[in-house]
Amino acid sequence: MKQNTTRNRRILLNSRPVGAPVDANFRIDEAPIPQAAAGQVLLRTLYLSLDPYMRGRMSDGPSYAAPVGIGETMVGGTVAKVEASQHPDYQAGDLVLSFSGWQDYAISDGTGLIKLAPDMAQPSMALGVLGMPGFTAYMGLLDIGQPKAGDTVVVAAASGAVGALVGQIARLKGCRVVGIAGGSEKCRYVVEELGFDACIDHRSPDLPAALAAACPNGIDVYFESVGGAVFDAVLPLLNTGARVPLCGMISHYNDTELPAGPDRLGLLTRTLLVKRIKMQGFIIFDDYGHRYNEFFTQMSAWLKEGKIKFREDIVDGLENAPQAFMGLLEGRNFGKLLVRVANS
């Protein structure tokens, strides 16, 4: 189903999920394409980024951002083309990074738009390796994780949009890097293509023993985006003085209640105490927005030098966004998940 030149398709939040999202939580809607007024631009979406944080926006529990309202368009980062402009800074044909959500067209007054180079060979990179996931990997690892040469760095979701970059940056810093990923194909990719020292399949029944064997000197930095059984395997291996940047907890996003006991909250804080560990949550643009240029410059240089590889998992068609997003929460994607809404 292709973009249309008269109607705007939007994917709305139809109801709040209880546990894992299902089809019925989304609804597709069509409306006339809005028109840009004075000071506005009309954007047409080329790529929509799908990211785990979106699960949080579907719920109305306390989180770091306001939830999407029922009947509102699902939020998300996009690469879009300016179709029409009544804004002095933009003209038709400009390529921009936007936050215009799960829809074909959107109106913007320019707030938050970032212009992309018109000749950008692969504009989807602005949503991955050069965008939010890359920035998250870079700052979380380097600023909170403070890796030193020789440290053991463990990376959850190691073949994903963030984890794949965390591990490669840690290798550039001289660390021993152990990934954790779902399935042998992803693990092979992480070691053979991305150059991690080892990768453990989190589906393996002996995850704790396998991880311990891959980390004979313990863990100095654990880059957390998963939680659950992966964190349980990591916790006893953390070294004195370890750092734990925390950017996500994908294994818990669909939880409807707390797991059964015993209550290990005190066990965690006691571990942080006796091992003098720093654990720190962060939300990339809120905490580090002022350092985006530093990241962009360094990551662009590494890409140019061939030091960083990345992989995209592209799904065609806006109407397939809900299914792709449900798969993301189950780890069915392989690389940065994107929806190609239009070819150009």
Add this chain to the structure above:
Amino acid sequence: MKQNTTRNRRILLNSRPVGAPVDANFRIDEAPIPQAAAGQVLLRTLYLSLDPYMRGRMSDGPSYAAPVGIGETMVGGTVAKVEASQHPDYQAGDLVLSFSGWQDYAISDGTGLIKLAPDMAQPSMALGVLGMPGFTAYMGLLDIGQPKAGDTVVVAAASGAVGALVGQIARLKGCRVVGIAGGSEKCRYVVEELGFDACIDHRSPDLPAALAAACPNGIDVYFESVGGAVFDAVLPLLNTGARVPLCGMISHYNDTELPAGPDRLGLLTRTLLVKRIKMQGFIIFDDYGHRYNEFFTQMSAWLKEGKIKFREDIVDGLENAPQAFMGLLEGRNFGKLLVRVANS
């Protein structure tokens, strides 16, 4: 029972406690006073510091320091007088800060000794406001807690050796300071003498509601040394970007098993994530030993200017150390707990 000039009384770890320590876990022993060989000094204890961390040394579970062996002398910081010296840097009569443990006499080769001013009016201060507890308060609050004027700082064990100083330093930095302490007498002291803005009795059945009422703008820094119900009351009040320095968990030291569920480990990490909180354990001399002089200079200046008050809870007689220590774990002390082993 006084110090003797021929026999050395030592309090030994007799057996490892299961849960709260009891009398039978300690044993008093007498032996001839040891003699200083070449390069050594003989120390005579004046003050012994009693501190919560000693509970950890009585157990052989994993912790940040090796446990005391069964039949060995209990460890602890002391202020001592040099009785005899075969060491070029010390002479009889010198006053030193030492780590010579629960005994009347000890031999030292000088390692770790710090000379105190011979005219120090109140040498016990070297074990409290100017020693480990003061240093813990200063660095934990200022370096990890990063308080800003206007922040709300909550301090557990607010009348204790560390907490009383944390709160006063936070007040000097322009923060709103709310203490948590056990009983109305301690709470009154914390507000009226130490100048905290409020103090909540942790024995109050409505601790969560009372704390929430005292923190209308939430909590920006929580200085943790307690855990348990106090932390449970704090957790939902932590603001986005909060900092949680973690120097102890006294409410858990006697635990023999994990509490019943549900398991709130994931709830804690999720809170750290969505509110971008930093939680960091530290062990003062391991993490900040190189900054002791900075602390000592600043705290001495504040004391001279009358900006910091402190309170000591002094128990006479080495033989009373075990009872006093058991009371410390139950919050029966009021101020920095010390044993006066000899008057001079």
